[in-house]
Amino acid sequence: GEDVEQSLFLSVREGDSSVINCTYTDSSSTYLYWYKQEPGAGLQLLTYIFSNMDMKQDQRLTVLLNKKDKHLSLRIADTQTGDSAIYFCAERSGYSTLTFGKGTMLLVSP
């Protein structure tokens, strides 16, 4: 079945860039997503990329997709303490169900 893998933890200093990586196995993925989850809260959609794209930029967020290697990354420029949260990578295949990774905890220190 489909599988999505992420590193579990990332620590950066405020003002630095953060890069969160994700790998997936389903070659038929149509969309790939990044969600943010703060403590006790639901999932907030940050950005998504269609599988025929290589890159998408949205303000401080840059998503890179290497479809050949099934590798997705999320770069957050000028990381702020408010960016501290858990970030989930998810892939969506034909039947619209999302398969999530276990999440990467991002800790931003002042």
Next chain:
Amino acid sequence: EAGVVQSPRYKIIEKKQPVAFWCNPISGHNTLYWYRQNLGQGPELLIRYENEEAVDDSQLPKDRFSAERLKGVDSTLKIQPAELGDSAVYLCASSSSPGGGRSYTFGSGTRLTVV
């Protein structure tokens, strides 16, 4: 536009008791999903509805879990009887079908604690 609305926000029950969660999707979204998120994990699909039809319930533990989506709008998810291992966050999501991208929206979830 109102988002996906779930209630209750929190629920604490004793094991073997029944519990129900309610979800109101975004207006016009035909597809509704129930996901379960265990502590330290990503969400996993329990059931997917297209309008009022459950089209994927392969991951729903049918011995104790049931769901319904009357009139293809609101949905309820029920557990009877609850077990300690059912403690988790239950998330509802909706999407426009055959939509994609931003149309996939999650509610805030119901945090269930079984004691």
